[in-house]
Amino acid sequence: MSRAIVAAPDWLTGEVATIAWLWRIVRRDGVMLGLTTHDSPIRRDGLTYQPSPGIRPSAIRQRRGLAADSFTIEGALNSAAISEATLASGRWDGARLTLAVVDWQKPAVAESVVAEGMLGSVTSDGARFSAELGARDIWLDGPLVPETSAECRAELGDVQCRVALAPRTHRAVVTARSGDLVTLADAVGGWNWANGLFPFGWLRWLDGPGRGLWSAIIDQNGAVLTVAEVPDGAGQAGQQVELTEGCDKRAATCAARFANIANFRGEPHLPGMDLLTRFPGG
Known part of the structure:
Protein backbone atom coordinates (compact mmCIF):
# COMPACT_ATOMS: atom_id res chain seq x y z
CA MET A 1 0.00 0.00 0.00
CA SER A 2 2.90 2.39 0.62
CA ARG A 3 3.63 4.90 -2.12
CA ALA A 4 5.86 7.90 -2.43
CA ILE A 5 3.94 10.90 -1.09
CA VAL A 6 3.71 13.36 -4.00
CA ALA A 7 2.17 16.76 -4.50
CA ALA A 8 -1.59 16.86 -5.08
CA PRO A 9 -2.71 17.42 -8.69
CA ASP A 10 -3.95 20.86 -9.67
CA TRP A 11 -7.61 19.86 -9.78
CA LEU A 12 -7.39 18.70 -6.15
CA THR A 13 -5.95 21.99 -4.84
CA GLY A 14 -8.69 24.31 -6.07
CA GLU A 15 -11.21 26.03 -3.83
CA VAL A 16 -13.88 23.52 -4.90
CA ALA A 17 -12.92 19.96 -5.83
CA THR A 18 -15.42 17.54 -7.37
CA ILE A 19 -13.91 14.39 -5.89
CA ALA A 20 -15.03 10.82 -6.37
CA TRP A 21 -13.33 7.82 -4.74
CA LEU A 22 -12.49 4.92 -7.04
CA TRP A 23 -12.00 1.34 -5.83
CA ARG A 24 -10.42 -1.16 -8.24
CA ILE A 25 -10.41 -4.70 -6.78
CA VAL A 26 -8.92 -7.70 -8.58
CA ARG A 27 -9.64 -11.09 -7.05
CA ARG A 28 -7.21 -13.99 -7.17
CA ASP A 29 -9.40 -15.72 -9.77
CA GLY A 30 -9.12 -12.71 -12.09
CA VAL A 31 -12.52 -11.13 -11.45
CA MET A 32 -12.18 -7.32 -11.50
CA LEU A 33 -14.60 -4.97 -9.77
CA GLY A 34 -14.81 -1.19 -9.92
CA LEU A 35 -16.75 0.84 -7.35
CA THR A 36 -17.13 4.59 -6.84
CA THR A 37 -18.65 6.91 -4.26
CA HIS A 38 -20.09 9.03 -7.09
CA ASP A 39 -23.82 8.74 -7.82
CA SER A 40 -23.25 7.83 -11.48
CA PRO A 41 -20.97 5.26 -13.16
CA ILE A 42 -17.47 6.41 -14.09
CA ARG A 43 -15.65 4.79 -17.02
CA ARG A 44 -11.85 4.66 -16.88
CA ASP A 45 -9.25 2.45 -18.58
CA GLY A 46 -11.82 0.00 -19.84
CA LEU A 47 -13.45 -0.53 -16.43
CA THR A 48 -16.82 0.86 -15.35
CA TYR A 49 -16.91 1.94 -11.72
CA GLN A 50 -20.42 1.38 -10.42
CA PRO A 51 -21.93 3.69 -7.77
CA SER A 52 -21.52 2.29 -4.26
CA PRO A 53 -21.82 5.16 -1.76
CA GLY A 54 -21.86 2.75 1.16
CA ILE A 55 -18.25 1.66 0.70
CA ARG A 56 -15.67 3.89 2.31
CA PRO A 57 -12.12 3.81 3.67
CA SER A 58 -11.23 4.30 7.30
CA ALA A 59 -8.72 6.96 8.33
CA ILE A 60 -5.67 6.53 6.09
CA ARG A 61 -2.26 7.05 7.62
CA GLN A 62 0.67 7.44 5.23
CA ARG A 63 4.17 7.61 6.65
CA ARG A 64 7.53 8.47 5.18
CA GLY A 65 10.16 5.79 5.49
CA LEU A 66 9.66 2.04 5.84
CA ALA A 67 6.82 1.99 8.36
CA ALA A 68 3.72 0.32 6.95
CA ASP A 69 0.62 2.41 6.38
CA SER A 70 -2.72 1.49 7.93
CA PHE A 71 -6.00 1.19 6.11
CA THR A 72 -9.37 -0.47 6.69
CA ILE A 73 -12.26 -0.77 4.25
CA GLU A 74 -15.85 -0.77 5.42
CA GLY A 75 -18.98 -0.92 3.34
CA ALA A 76 -22.46 -2.20 2.76
CA LEU A 77 -23.14 -5.47 0.96
CA ASN A 78 -24.95 -3.72 -1.87
CA SER A 79 -23.09 -5.30 -4.79
CA ALA A 80 -23.90 -8.66 -6.35
CA ALA A 81 -20.17 -9.32 -6.60
CA ILE A 82 -19.53 -8.60 -2.90
CA SER A 83 -22.12 -10.76 -1.21
CA GLU A 84 -22.13 -12.52 2.12
CA ALA A 85 -21.72 -15.84 0.31
CA THR A 86 -18.62 -14.75 -1.63
CA LEU A 87 -17.10 -13.24 1.51
CA ALA A 88 -17.71 -16.43 3.50
CA SER A 89 -16.13 -18.54 0.76
CA GLY A 90 -12.92 -16.48 0.91
CA ARG A 91 -13.11 -15.29 -2.70
CA TRP A 92 -12.05 -11.77 -1.69
CA ASP A 93 -9.19 -12.79 0.62
CA GLY A 94 -5.88 -11.79 -0.94
CA ALA A 95 -7.46 -9.60 -3.63
CA ARG A 96 -5.44 -6.69 -4.99
CA LEU A 97 -6.94 -3.26 -4.34
CA THR A 98 -6.17 0.21 -5.64
CA LEU A 99 -7.82 3.25 -4.04
CA ALA A 100 -7.73 6.51 -5.98
CA VAL A 101 -9.51 9.84 -6.25
CA VAL A 102 -10.62 11.42 -9.51
CA ASP A 103 -12.38 14.58 -10.68
CA TRP A 104 -15.78 13.20 -11.61
CA GLN A 105 -16.45 16.22 -13.87
CA LYS A 106 -13.29 15.37 -15.84
CA PRO A 107 -12.91 11.59 -15.58
CA ALA A 108 -10.34 11.55 -18.39
CA VAL A 109 -7.86 13.49 -16.21
CA ALA A 110 -5.28 11.29 -14.51
CA GLU A 111 -6.40 9.86 -11.19
CA SER A 112 -4.47 10.34 -7.95
CA VAL A 113 -3.69 6.95 -6.39
CA VAL A 114 -3.95 7.10 -2.61
CA ALA A 115 -3.20 3.51 -1.63
CA GLU A 116 -2.49 0.07 -3.08
CA GLY A 117 -2.20 -3.27 -1.42
CA MET A 118 -3.64 -6.70 -0.75
CA LEU A 119 -6.81 -7.42 1.16
CA GLY A 120 -6.43 -9.45 4.30
CA SER A 121 -9.19 -11.56 5.76
CA VAL A 122 -12.59 -10.08 4.88
CA THR A 123 -15.35 -10.34 7.49
CA SER A 124 -19.06 -9.56 7.36
CA ASP A 125 -21.53 -8.52 10.02
CA GLY A 126 -25.08 -8.52 8.81
CA ALA A 127 -25.32 -6.19 5.84
CA ARG A 128 -21.81 -4.75 6.27
CA PHE A 129 -18.31 -5.99 5.60
CA SER A 130 -14.85 -4.96 6.76
CA ALA A 131 -11.36 -5.72 5.49
CA GLU A 132 -7.83 -4.62 6.29
CA LEU A 133 -5.43 -3.67 3.54
CA GLY A 134 -1.89 -5.02 3.81
CA ALA A 135 0.91 -2.84 2.53
CA ARG A 136 2.83 -3.98 -0.54
CA ASP A 137 6.11 -3.56 1.34
CA ILE A 138 5.03 -5.47 4.47
CA TRP A 139 7.71 -8.04 3.59
CA LEU A 140 10.23 -5.48 4.84
CA ASP A 141 9.17 -6.50 8.35
CA GLY A 142 10.50 -10.00 7.73
CA PRO A 143 13.98 -11.32 8.55
CA LEU A 144 16.89 -9.90 6.57
CA VAL A 145 18.31 -13.36 5.84
CA PRO A 146 16.61 -16.77 5.68
CA GLU A 147 16.43 -18.73 8.92
CA THR A 148 17.98 -22.18 8.90
CA SER A 149 15.65 -25.15 8.73
CA ALA A 150 15.90 -28.87 8.23
CA GLU A 151 13.04 -28.72 5.70
CA CYS A 152 13.05 -26.78 2.45
CA ARG A 153 11.93 -23.15 2.74
CA ALA A 154 10.92 -22.90 -0.91
CA GLU A 155 7.49 -23.70 -2.28
CA LEU A 156 7.21 -26.35 -4.97
CA GLY A 157 7.46 -24.63 -8.33
CA ASP A 158 8.53 -21.16 -7.14
CA VAL A 159 11.60 -19.26 -8.36
CA GLN A 160 13.83 -20.88 -5.75
CA CYS A 161 12.59 -24.42 -6.27
CA ARG A 162 12.46 -24.21 -10.09
CA VAL A 163 10.53 -27.45 -10.52
CA ALA A 164 8.17 -27.11 -13.50
CA LEU A 165 4.58 -27.52 -12.33
Missing part, protein backbone atom coordinates in the same frame (compact mmCIF):
# COMPACT_ATOMS: atom_id res chain seq x y z
CA ALA A 166 2.96 -27.87 -15.75
CA PRO A 167 3.73 -31.61 -16.06
CA ARG A 168 2.76 -32.04 -12.39
CA THR A 169 -0.70 -30.51 -12.80
CA HIS A 170 -3.56 -32.90 -13.57
CA ARG A 171 -7.30 -32.88 -14.21
CA ALA A 172 -9.81 -35.17 -12.51
CA VAL A 173 -13.57 -35.49 -11.95
CA VAL A 174 -15.33 -35.68 -8.60
CA THR A 175 -17.33 -38.85 -8.05
CA ALA A 176 -18.31 -38.35 -4.39
CA ARG A 177 -17.68 -36.20 -1.35
CA SER A 178 -18.12 -36.88 2.36
CA GLY A 179 -17.07 -34.03 4.66
CA ASP A 180 -13.45 -33.22 3.86
CA LEU A 181 -12.97 -36.43 1.84
CA VAL A 182 -13.20 -35.97 -1.93
CA THR A 183 -13.23 -39.03 -4.17
CA LEU A 184 -12.00 -38.49 -7.71
CA ALA A 185 -11.93 -40.33 -11.00
CA ASP A 186 -9.16 -40.01 -13.55
CA ALA A 187 -10.28 -37.53 -16.22
CA VAL A 188 -7.36 -37.50 -18.66
CA GLY A 189 -5.10 -40.33 -17.51
CA GLY A 190 -1.34 -40.19 -17.19
CA TRP A 191 -0.69 -40.84 -13.50
CA ASN A 192 -1.04 -43.54 -10.91
CA TRP A 193 -3.24 -42.81 -7.90
CA ALA A 194 -1.17 -45.25 -5.83
CA ASN A 195 1.94 -43.07 -6.10
CA GLY A 196 0.62 -40.58 -3.53
CA LEU A 197 1.60 -37.47 -5.48
CA PHE A 198 -0.83 -34.99 -4.01
CA PRO A 199 -0.39 -34.59 -0.21
CA PHE A 200 0.74 -31.01 0.55
CA GLY A 201 -0.46 -30.01 -2.91
CA TRP A 202 -3.51 -28.06 -4.05
CA LEU A 203 -6.93 -28.79 -5.51
CA ARG A 204 -8.58 -26.08 -7.62
CA TRP A 205 -12.31 -26.27 -8.32
CA LEU A 206 -12.95 -25.68 -12.01
CA ASP A 207 -16.73 -25.49 -12.05
CA GLY A 208 -19.70 -25.29 -9.73
CA PRO A 209 -20.15 -22.81 -6.85
CA GLY A 210 -16.51 -23.16 -5.81
CA ARG A 211 -15.10 -22.38 -9.25
CA GLY A 212 -11.71 -20.69 -9.02
CA LEU A 213 -11.16 -21.44 -5.33
CA TRP A 214 -8.34 -23.58 -3.95
CA SER A 215 -8.32 -26.26 -1.27
CA ALA A 216 -5.12 -27.51 0.36
CA ILE A 217 -4.64 -31.28 0.10
CA ILE A 218 -3.76 -32.78 3.48
CA ASP A 219 -3.64 -36.50 2.72
CA GLN A 220 -4.28 -39.04 -0.01
CA ASN A 221 -5.56 -42.61 0.04
CA GLY A 222 -5.63 -43.72 -3.56
CA ALA A 223 -8.26 -41.65 -5.36
CA VAL A 224 -9.62 -40.25 -2.08
CA LEU A 225 -8.15 -36.91 -1.02
CA THR A 226 -8.44 -35.25 2.37
CA VAL A 227 -8.67 -31.49 1.86
CA ALA A 228 -8.46 -28.67 4.37
CA GLU A 229 -11.67 -26.94 3.35
CA VAL A 230 -14.39 -27.49 0.75
CA PRO A 231 -16.26 -24.39 -0.51
CA ASP A 232 -20.03 -24.38 -0.13
CA GLY A 233 -21.64 -26.30 -2.98
CA ALA A 234 -18.37 -27.82 -4.18
CA GLY A 235 -17.61 -31.52 -4.31
CA GLN A 236 -20.68 -32.63 -6.23
CA ALA A 237 -20.37 -35.62 -8.55
CA GLY A 238 -19.31 -34.61 -12.05
CA GLN A 239 -17.49 -31.42 -11.09
CA GLN A 240 -14.01 -31.04 -12.56
CA VAL A 241 -10.96 -30.19 -10.50
CA GLU A 242 -7.32 -29.42 -11.15
CA LEU A 243 -4.71 -31.12 -8.96
CA THR A 244 -1.21 -29.78 -8.34
CA GLU A 245 1.27 -32.23 -6.90
CA GLY A 246 2.72 -31.52 -3.45
CA CYS A 247 6.05 -31.86 -1.68
CA ASP A 248 6.80 -32.72 1.95
CA LYS A 249 9.91 -30.48 1.81
CA ARG A 250 12.33 -33.25 2.87
CA ALA A 251 15.75 -33.51 1.27
CA ALA A 252 15.21 -37.19 0.46
CA THR A 253 12.03 -36.38 -1.45
CA CYS A 254 13.72 -33.51 -3.29
CA ALA A 255 16.53 -35.79 -4.45
CA ALA A 256 14.62 -38.99 -5.22
CA ARG A 257 11.33 -37.72 -6.61
CA PHE A 258 12.24 -34.38 -8.15
CA ALA A 259 16.00 -34.77 -8.80
CA ASN A 260 16.27 -31.21 -7.56
CA ILE A 261 18.60 -31.39 -4.58
CA ALA A 262 20.78 -28.64 -6.10
CA ASN A 263 17.92 -26.21 -5.40
CA PHE A 264 17.02 -27.56 -1.96
CA ARG A 265 16.58 -24.58 0.37
CA GLY A 266 17.24 -26.18 3.73
CA GLU A 267 19.99 -27.48 6.00
CA PRO A 268 19.02 -31.07 6.90
CA HIS A 269 22.46 -31.92 8.30
CA LEU A 270 23.02 -28.78 10.36
CA PRO A 271 23.01 -29.56 14.12
CA GLY A 272 20.00 -28.07 15.82
CA MET A 273 19.05 -27.14 19.39
CA ASP A 274 18.09 -30.77 20.05
CA LEU A 275 21.56 -32.13 19.23
CA LEU A 276 22.27 -33.29 22.81
CA THR A 277 18.98 -35.19 23.03
CA ARG A 278 19.23 -37.05 19.73
CA PHE A 279 21.62 -39.71 21.04
CA PRO A 280 22.13 -41.23 24.51
CA GLY A 281 24.88 -39.44 26.43
CA GLY A 282 27.65 -41.11 28.31
Whole structure:
Protein backbone atom coordinates (compact mmCIF):
# COMPACT_ATOMS: atom_id res chain seq x y z
CA MET A 1 0.00 0.00 0.00
CA SER A 2 2.90 2.39 0.62
CA ARG A 3 3.63 4.90 -2.12
CA ALA A 4 5.86 7.90 -2.43
CA ILE A 5 3.94 10.90 -1.09
CA VAL A 6 3.71 13.36 -4.00
CA ALA A 7 2.17 16.76 -4.50
CA ALA A 8 -1.59 16.86 -5.08
CA PRO A 9 -2.71 17.42 -8.69
CA ASP A 10 -3.95 20.86 -9.67
CA TRP A 11 -7.61 19.86 -9.78
CA LEU A 12 -7.39 18.70 -6.15
CA THR A 13 -5.95 21.99 -4.84
CA GLY A 14 -8.69 24.31 -6.07
CA GLU A 15 -11.21 26.03 -3.83
CA VAL A 16 -13.88 23.52 -4.90
CA ALA A 17 -12.92 19.96 -5.83
CA THR A 18 -15.42 17.54 -7.37
CA ILE A 19 -13.91 14.39 -5.89
CA ALA A 20 -15.03 10.82 -6.37
CA TRP A 21 -13.33 7.82 -4.74
CA LEU A 22 -12.49 4.92 -7.04
CA TRP A 23 -12.00 1.34 -5.83
CA ARG A 24 -10.42 -1.16 -8.24
CA ILE A 25 -10.41 -4.70 -6.78
CA VAL A 26 -8.92 -7.70 -8.58
CA ARG A 27 -9.64 -11.09 -7.05
CA ARG A 28 -7.21 -13.99 -7.17
CA ASP A 29 -9.40 -15.72 -9.77
CA GLY A 30 -9.12 -12.71 -12.09
CA VAL A 31 -12.52 -11.13 -11.45
CA MET A 32 -12.18 -7.32 -11.50
CA LEU A 33 -14.60 -4.97 -9.77
CA GLY A 34 -14.81 -1.19 -9.92
CA LEU A 35 -16.75 0.84 -7.35
CA THR A 36 -17.13 4.59 -6.84
CA THR A 37 -18.65 6.91 -4.26
CA HIS A 38 -20.09 9.03 -7.09
CA ASP A 39 -23.82 8.74 -7.82
CA SER A 40 -23.25 7.83 -11.48
CA PRO A 41 -20.97 5.26 -13.16
CA ILE A 42 -17.47 6.41 -14.09
CA ARG A 43 -15.65 4.79 -17.02
CA ARG A 44 -11.85 4.66 -16.88
CA ASP A 45 -9.25 2.45 -18.58
CA GLY A 46 -11.82 0.00 -19.84
CA LEU A 47 -13.45 -0.53 -16.43
CA THR A 48 -16.82 0.86 -15.35
CA TYR A 49 -16.91 1.94 -11.72
CA GLN A 50 -20.42 1.38 -10.42
CA PRO A 51 -21.93 3.69 -7.77
CA SER A 52 -21.52 2.29 -4.26
CA PRO A 53 -21.82 5.16 -1.76
CA GLY A 54 -21.86 2.75 1.16
CA ILE A 55 -18.25 1.66 0.70
CA ARG A 56 -15.67 3.89 2.31
CA PRO A 57 -12.12 3.81 3.67
CA SER A 58 -11.23 4.30 7.30
CA ALA A 59 -8.72 6.96 8.33
CA ILE A 60 -5.67 6.53 6.09
CA ARG A 61 -2.26 7.05 7.62
CA GLN A 62 0.67 7.44 5.23
CA ARG A 63 4.17 7.61 6.65
CA ARG A 64 7.53 8.47 5.18
CA GLY A 65 10.16 5.79 5.49
CA LEU A 66 9.66 2.04 5.84
CA ALA A 67 6.82 1.99 8.36
CA ALA A 68 3.72 0.32 6.95
CA ASP A 69 0.62 2.41 6.38
CA SER A 70 -2.72 1.49 7.93
CA PHE A 71 -6.00 1.19 6.11
CA THR A 72 -9.37 -0.47 6.69
CA ILE A 73 -12.26 -0.77 4.25
CA GLU A 74 -15.85 -0.77 5.42
CA GLY A 75 -18.98 -0.92 3.34
CA ALA A 76 -22.46 -2.20 2.76
CA LEU A 77 -23.14 -5.47 0.96
CA ASN A 78 -24.95 -3.72 -1.87
CA SER A 79 -23.09 -5.30 -4.79
CA ALA A 80 -23.90 -8.66 -6.35
CA ALA A 81 -20.17 -9.32 -6.60
CA ILE A 82 -19.53 -8.60 -2.90
CA SER A 83 -22.12 -10.76 -1.21
CA GLU A 84 -22.13 -12.52 2.12
CA ALA A 85 -21.72 -15.84 0.31
CA THR A 86 -18.62 -14.75 -1.63
CA LEU A 87 -17.10 -13.24 1.51
CA ALA A 88 -17.71 -16.43 3.50
CA SER A 89 -16.13 -18.54 0.76
CA GLY A 90 -12.92 -16.48 0.91
CA ARG A 91 -13.11 -15.29 -2.70
CA TRP A 92 -12.05 -11.77 -1.69
CA ASP A 93 -9.19 -12.79 0.62
CA GLY A 94 -5.88 -11.79 -0.94
CA ALA A 95 -7.46 -9.60 -3.63
CA ARG A 96 -5.44 -6.69 -4.99
CA LEU A 97 -6.94 -3.26 -4.34
CA THR A 98 -6.17 0.21 -5.64
CA LEU A 99 -7.82 3.25 -4.04
CA ALA A 100 -7.73 6.51 -5.98
CA VAL A 101 -9.51 9.84 -6.25
CA VAL A 102 -10.62 11.42 -9.51
CA ASP A 103 -12.38 14.58 -10.68
CA TRP A 104 -15.78 13.20 -11.61
CA GLN A 105 -16.45 16.22 -13.87
CA LYS A 106 -13.29 15.37 -15.84
CA PRO A 107 -12.91 11.59 -15.58
CA ALA A 108 -10.34 11.55 -18.39
CA VAL A 109 -7.86 13.49 -16.21
CA ALA A 110 -5.28 11.29 -14.51
CA GLU A 111 -6.40 9.86 -11.19
CA SER A 112 -4.47 10.34 -7.95
CA VAL A 113 -3.69 6.95 -6.39
CA VAL A 114 -3.95 7.10 -2.61
CA ALA A 115 -3.20 3.51 -1.63
CA GLU A 116 -2.49 0.07 -3.08
CA GLY A 117 -2.20 -3.27 -1.42
CA MET A 118 -3.64 -6.70 -0.75
CA LEU A 119 -6.81 -7.42 1.16
CA GLY A 120 -6.43 -9.45 4.30
CA SER A 121 -9.19 -11.56 5.76
CA VAL A 122 -12.59 -10.08 4.88
CA THR A 123 -15.35 -10.34 7.49
CA SER A 124 -19.06 -9.56 7.36
CA ASP A 125 -21.53 -8.52 10.02
CA GLY A 126 -25.08 -8.52 8.81
CA ALA A 127 -25.32 -6.19 5.84
CA ARG A 128 -21.81 -4.75 6.27
CA PHE A 129 -18.31 -5.99 5.60
CA SER A 130 -14.85 -4.96 6.76
CA ALA A 131 -11.36 -5.72 5.49
CA GLU A 132 -7.83 -4.62 6.29
CA LEU A 133 -5.43 -3.67 3.54
CA GLY A 134 -1.89 -5.02 3.81
CA ALA A 135 0.91 -2.84 2.53
CA ARG A 136 2.83 -3.98 -0.54
CA ASP A 137 6.11 -3.56 1.34
CA ILE A 138 5.03 -5.47 4.47
CA TRP A 139 7.71 -8.04 3.59
CA LEU A 140 10.23 -5.48 4.84
CA ASP A 141 9.17 -6.50 8.35
CA GLY A 142 10.50 -10.00 7.73
CA PRO A 143 13.98 -11.32 8.55
CA LEU A 144 16.89 -9.90 6.57
CA VAL A 145 18.31 -13.36 5.84
CA PRO A 146 16.61 -16.77 5.68
CA GLU A 147 16.43 -18.73 8.92
CA THR A 148 17.98 -22.18 8.90
CA SER A 149 15.65 -25.15 8.73
CA ALA A 150 15.90 -28.87 8.23
CA GLU A 151 13.04 -28.72 5.70
CA CYS A 152 13.05 -26.78 2.45
CA ARG A 153 11.93 -23.15 2.74
CA ALA A 154 10.92 -22.90 -0.91
CA GLU A 155 7.49 -23.70 -2.28
CA LEU A 156 7.21 -26.35 -4.97
CA GLY A 157 7.46 -24.63 -8.33
CA ASP A 158 8.53 -21.16 -7.14
CA VAL A 159 11.60 -19.26 -8.36
CA GLN A 160 13.83 -20.88 -5.75
CA CYS A 161 12.59 -24.42 -6.27
CA ARG A 162 12.46 -24.21 -10.09
CA VAL A 163 10.53 -27.45 -10.52
CA ALA A 164 8.17 -27.11 -13.50
CA LEU A 165 4.58 -27.52 -12.33
CA ALA A 166 2.96 -27.87 -15.75
CA PRO A 167 3.73 -31.61 -16.06
CA ARG A 168 2.76 -32.04 -12.39
CA THR A 169 -0.70 -30.51 -12.80
CA HIS A 170 -3.56 -32.90 -13.57
CA ARG A 171 -7.30 -32.88 -14.21
CA ALA A 172 -9.81 -35.17 -12.51
CA VAL A 173 -13.57 -35.49 -11.95
CA VAL A 174 -15.33 -35.68 -8.60
CA THR A 175 -17.33 -38.85 -8.05
CA ALA A 176 -18.31 -38.35 -4.39
CA ARG A 177 -17.68 -36.20 -1.35
CA SER A 178 -18.12 -36.88 2.36
CA GLY A 179 -17.07 -34.03 4.66
CA ASP A 180 -13.45 -33.22 3.86
CA LEU A 181 -12.97 -36.43 1.84
CA VAL A 182 -13.20 -35.97 -1.93
CA THR A 183 -13.23 -39.03 -4.17
CA LEU A 184 -12.00 -38.49 -7.71
CA ALA A 185 -11.93 -40.33 -11.00
CA ASP A 186 -9.16 -40.01 -13.55
CA ALA A 187 -10.28 -37.53 -16.22
CA VAL A 188 -7.36 -37.50 -18.66
CA GLY A 189 -5.10 -40.33 -17.51
CA GLY A 190 -1.34 -40.19 -17.19
CA TRP A 191 -0.69 -40.84 -13.50
CA ASN A 192 -1.04 -43.54 -10.91
CA TRP A 193 -3.24 -42.81 -7.90
CA ALA A 194 -1.17 -45.25 -5.83
CA ASN A 195 1.94 -43.07 -6.10
CA GLY A 196 0.62 -40.58 -3.53
CA LEU A 197 1.60 -37.47 -5.48
CA PHE A 198 -0.83 -34.99 -4.01
CA PRO A 199 -0.39 -34.59 -0.21
CA PHE A 200 0.74 -31.01 0.55
CA GLY A 201 -0.46 -30.01 -2.91
CA TRP A 202 -3.51 -28.06 -4.05
CA LEU A 203 -6.93 -28.79 -5.51
CA ARG A 204 -8.58 -26.08 -7.62
CA TRP A 205 -12.31 -26.27 -8.32
CA LEU A 206 -12.95 -25.68 -12.01
CA ASP A 207 -16.73 -25.49 -12.05
CA GLY A 208 -19.70 -25.29 -9.73
CA PRO A 209 -20.15 -22.81 -6.85
CA GLY A 210 -16.51 -23.16 -5.81
CA ARG A 211 -15.10 -22.38 -9.25
CA GLY A 212 -11.71 -20.69 -9.02
CA LEU A 213 -11.16 -21.44 -5.33
CA TRP A 214 -8.34 -23.58 -3.95
CA SER A 215 -8.32 -26.26 -1.27
CA ALA A 216 -5.12 -27.51 0.36
CA ILE A 217 -4.64 -31.28 0.10
CA ILE A 218 -3.76 -32.78 3.48
CA ASP A 219 -3.64 -36.50 2.72
CA GLN A 220 -4.28 -39.04 -0.01
CA ASN A 221 -5.56 -42.61 0.04
CA GLY A 222 -5.63 -43.72 -3.56
CA ALA A 223 -8.26 -41.65 -5.36
CA VAL A 224 -9.62 -40.25 -2.08
CA LEU A 225 -8.15 -36.91 -1.02
CA THR A 226 -8.44 -35.25 2.37
CA VAL A 227 -8.67 -31.49 1.86
CA ALA A 228 -8.46 -28.67 4.37
CA GLU A 229 -11.67 -26.94 3.35
CA VAL A 230 -14.39 -27.49 0.75
CA PRO A 231 -16.26 -24.39 -0.51
CA ASP A 232 -20.03 -24.38 -0.13
CA GLY A 233 -21.64 -26.30 -2.98
CA ALA A 234 -18.37 -27.82 -4.18
CA GLY A 235 -17.61 -31.52 -4.31
CA GLN A 236 -20.68 -32.63 -6.23
CA ALA A 237 -20.37 -35.62 -8.55
CA GLY A 238 -19.31 -34.61 -12.05
CA GLN A 239 -17.49 -31.42 -11.09
CA GLN A 240 -14.01 -31.04 -12.56
CA VAL A 241 -10.96 -30.19 -10.50
CA GLU A 242 -7.32 -29.42 -11.15
CA LEU A 243 -4.71 -31.12 -8.96
CA THR A 244 -1.21 -29.78 -8.34
CA GLU A 245 1.27 -32.23 -6.90
CA GLY A 246 2.72 -31.52 -3.45
CA CYS A 247 6.05 -31.86 -1.68
CA ASP A 248 6.80 -32.72 1.95
CA LYS A 249 9.91 -30.48 1.81
CA ARG A 250 12.33 -33.25 2.87
CA ALA A 251 15.75 -33.51 1.27
CA ALA A 252 15.21 -37.19 0.46
CA THR A 253 12.03 -36.38 -1.45
CA CYS A 254 13.72 -33.51 -3.29
CA ALA A 255 16.53 -35.79 -4.45
CA ALA A 256 14.62 -38.99 -5.22
CA ARG A 257 11.33 -37.72 -6.61
CA PHE A 258 12.24 -34.38 -8.15
CA ALA A 259 16.00 -34.77 -8.80
CA ASN A 260 16.27 -31.21 -7.56
CA ILE A 261 18.60 -31.39 -4.58
CA ALA A 262 20.78 -28.64 -6.10
CA ASN A 263 17.92 -26.21 -5.40
CA PHE A 264 17.02 -27.56 -1.96
CA ARG A 265 16.58 -24.58 0.37
CA GLY A 266 17.24 -26.18 3.73
CA GLU A 267 19.99 -27.48 6.00
CA PRO A 268 19.02 -31.07 6.90
CA HIS A 269 22.46 -31.92 8.30
CA LEU A 270 23.02 -28.78 10.36
CA PRO A 271 23.01 -29.56 14.12
CA GLY A 272 20.00 -28.07 15.82
CA MET A 273 19.05 -27.14 19.39
CA ASP A 274 18.09 -30.77 20.05
CA LEU A 275 21.56 -32.13 19.23
CA LEU A 276 22.27 -33.29 22.81
CA THR A 277 18.98 -35.19 23.03
CA ARG A 278 19.23 -37.05 19.73
CA PHE A 279 21.62 -39.71 21.04
CA PRO A 280 22.13 -41.23 24.51
CA GLY A 281 24.88 -39.44 26.43
CA GLY A 282 27.65 -41.11 28.31
